[in-house]
Amino acid sequence: MARRTIVDIFIPCFVDQLHPETGMSMVKVLEGLGCEVNYNPNQTCCGQPAFNAGFYDEAREVANKFLDDFSNETSHYIVAPSASCVGMVRNAYQDIFVKSSKLVKYRAMQKKVFELTEFLTDVLKVSQVPGARLDGKATYHDSCSALRECHIKEGPRALLQGVHGLEMIEMEDTETCCGFGGTFAVKFEAISVAMAEQKVENALATGADYIISTDSSCLMHLNGYIQKNKKPIKTMHIADVLASGW
Incomplete structure (x- = not known):
């Protein structure tokens, strides 16, 4: 039997507070395509608001928490319904962790982070969601x-x-x-x-x-x-x- 794809979902602040239905829609789509979906209730923000406003120490603190929340399972993908947050983790985190002892840990996690649609098309190789x-x-x-x-x-x-x-x-x-x-x-x-x-x-x-x-x-x-x-x-x-x- 083929092994199920395991996904740890990241729910951004905007989605969590204003559009929770979008997070549930992502779960529905991923599970409908056969993925096993996990949610860590300890997750918070990716740190983008602080980073963009120039509060780099505060952003680093949030980034460290994100790293701890999402780097425990090397076999899991991390998927979010937000290219903005994914872009933050993939790109801005490089500046945050460049001189950190956690750089290697971050590099391993960086490869697993995907925006929902690119995960569907590039990882699952899906071109259509059945029934949509x-x-x-x-x-x-x-x-x-x-x-x-x-x-x-x-x-x-x-x-x-x-x-x-x-x-x-x-x-x-x-x-x-x-x-x-x-x-x-x-x-x-x-x-x-x-x-x-x-x-x-x-x-x-x-x-x-x-x-x-x-x-x-x-x-x-x-x-x-x-x-x-x-x-x-x-x-x-x-x-x-x-x-x-x-």
Whole structure:
């Protein structure tokens, strides 16, 4: 009998506090594809907010905890529904641990960390989630973290093409930032809102019913603009799309 793929899931702060259903959707998809899913309730943040704000000592403390929480089983994959957090662990942690005695331990863990869609396409070699269905039209937003930090582009689109009832349409400037950028949205509100407006208007121009992405942070930002301005479009995390209809 083939050995089951074991996955330790990491649930980011945004998902845990604001969109827990997305975490449950990820579990549903992974288990539906035959994975054994584990959740460590001691997990917290990846440290990205502190790191991006320049609080490197605090970020190092959180990174050390992440390393302790997720490096006990060398055979397990670590999967998160967030390219932003995965990018933090893969890239920024290199700076955090470069002169640390934990560097070797980190390098071993670094190879096991995946964003959900790249885990499905690159590790499980899945091109379609059986039973996934969402009726309507959608356009895909490339988050900066997915595209630039994790080099994720074609995988999510391939998975979405396999969703029954869903018509995918590319919007103009899909690789352009949505304007969130963490504290950027707070420090430069006017610019951030203008960027969200451009992204939403490009999505509306396609006639799409949904904007889909790998990152809840982008979707939260865009949805705020959509709701405030009463725009006729919705946002959905790709995990929720892949878990719908079955």
